[in-house]
Amino acid sequence: MELKHTPLFEIYRDTAGVQLAEFHGWELPIHFASGIIPEHHGVRTSAGLFDVSHMGEILVDGEQAEGYLQQLLTTSVTAIKSGEICYTLMCYQNGGVVDDLMVYKISDTRYLLVVNAGNIDKDVDWIMRDNPIAQSGAPMPDIRNQSDAWAQLALQGPKSEELLAQLVPEVRDIPFFTFRDDLLLQDMPLLISRSGYTGEDGFEIYLNAEDAPDMWRLLAELPGVQPCGLGARDTLRLEAKLPLYGHEISESITPLEANLGTFVDLDKHYFVGREALVKQQQQGIPRSLRGVEMIDSGFPRDGYRVVLDGRDIGYVTSGTKSPTLGSFIALVLIDRGTGLKFGDELHIDIRGKLKAARLVRTPFYKKQTGRN
Numbered sequence: 068m069e070l071k072h073t074p075l076f077e078i079y080r081d082t083a084g085v086q087l088a089e090f091h092g093w094e095l096p097i098h099f100a101s102g103i104i105p106e107h108h109g110v111r112t113s114a115g116l117f118d119v120s121h122m123g124e125i126l127v128d129g130e131q132a133e134g135y136l137q138q139l140l141t142t143s144v145t146a147i148k149s150g151e152i153c154y155t156l157m158c159y160q161n162g163g164v165v166d167d168l169m170v171y172k173i174s175d176t177r178y179l180l181v182v183n184a185g186n187i188d189k190d191v192d193w194i195m196r197d198n199p200i201a202q203s204g205a206p207m208p209d210i211r212n213q214s215d216a217w218a219q220l221a222l223q224g225p226k227s228e229e230l231l232a233q234l235v236p237e238v239r240d241i242p243f244f245t246f247r248d249d250l251l252l253q254d255m256p257l258l259i260s261r262s263g264y265t266g267e268d269g270f271e272i273y274l275n276a277e278d279a280p281d282m283w284r285l286l287a288e289l290p291g292v293q294p295c296g297l298g299a300r301d302t303l304r305l306e307a308k309l310p311l312y313g314h315e316i317s318e319s320i321t322p323l324e325a326n327l328g329t330f331v332d333l334d335k336h337y338f339v340g341r342e343a344l345v346k347q348q349q350q351g352i353p354r355s356l357r358g359v360e361m362i363d364s365g366f367p368r369d370g371y372r373v374v375l376d377g378r379d380i381g382y383v384t385s386g387t388k389s390p391t392l393g394s395f396i397a398l399v400l401i402d403r404g405t406g407l408k409f410g411d412e413l414h415i416d417i418r419g420k421l422k423a424a425r426l427v428r429t430p431f432y433k434k435q436t437g438r439n
Contacts, residue, residue: 070094073120074218074279086296091185093121096296107302107390109293110265114224116286116294120279123187124217125180125194129208132176138200138338140170141322141331147172152244152260155330156322157193158340162347163318166190167310171246171260183312187214198339218279222286223269225434230289231270235259238270255282264300266307267434302387306432308358308398314369314384315356315398323347324354324400352403354381358429359397362412363422367397372416380405383415391432
């Protein structure tokens with residue numbers, strides 16, 4: 068399979084010490100010369116720069132846009148104002164997750180959907196024709212997959228505002244989960260949001276694909292900015308208990324099981340999957356996403372069995388050694404009704420050996436200061 072590349076691939080290829088790997092059909096940096104752990108700490112203490120141009124961007128335009136998305140997404144689109152962002156999910160009729168995504172409300176008739184890289188084609192098909200609303204023959208908004216035309220960079224960390232403001236002073240006035248789409252830097256049009264996937268303050272910068280190399284160089288040259296790869300992105304998001312599609316949510320894991328009920332508005336009259344989720348809530352949500360910290364030494368990898376009193380109660384969805392905490396941590400999807408409390412012990416089957424772990428509160432890491 069021929070791998071896809073972001074507009075910044077030429078920069079990576081010429082950077083000493085970078086390690087590239089395949090991710091959902093893309094060739095992307097796992098880490099740069101400094102390595103995953105220094106990159107992780109760089110985001111926690113200063114600012115890290117990520118290329119996330121593999122993410123998908125879908126524009127939904129027209130008079131039907133708001134009403135259509137209101138029926139497609141688990142949150143209330145009508146509740147957000149122009150210039151605001153909403154984290155939300157799309158569900159199948161059975162309550163399983165098509166994808167989780169960010170919705171940028173540009174106006175009452177124009178929305179930008181930012182979706183996961185591995186789901187772009189599936190999401191476009193679902194939004195345009197595979198969902199029940201589209202199949203009913205109802206009037207449709209204009210839907211355009213513009214992923215190839217956009218690039219996306221993320222600057223994350225407690226010093227991200229101070230640093231980015233040296234180039235774009237207006238970012239100081241962007242509140243958390245809002246954006247500006249009228250910004251300009253050296254003739255480069257920018258859409259900048261205050262959001263991210265690390266548990267820190269930060270910004271996501273959208274721009275034309277051809278402008279991405281120049282923007283990357285400008286940001287990377289700022290003192291205190293650490294270029295980062297997918298390795299640190301994963302450890303950072305896991306410490307902050309931010310879900311990854313295919314792990315904490317999937318076609319077979321509902322938002323309620325993943326403890327994402329905050330982002331499911333069951334009071335809405337209708338959205339795809341609502342009936343199944345209402346039924347699951349009424350009958351009792353069977354599983355719950357929880358956090359564990361290893362007591363015994365061992366790496367709790369995805370898919371490993373979770374055991375309590377000799378019986379399987381679930382499995383690991385994501386695990387890592389936390390650079391911030393210095394211990395092995397994991398998210399686990401386990402049966403409800405076990406009676407487990409924070410601090411209680413359970414076991415994880417690591418290569419055929421039951422290793423002790425304890426149930427802990429999540430997120431594992433929460434930033435101490437900042438605006439979000």
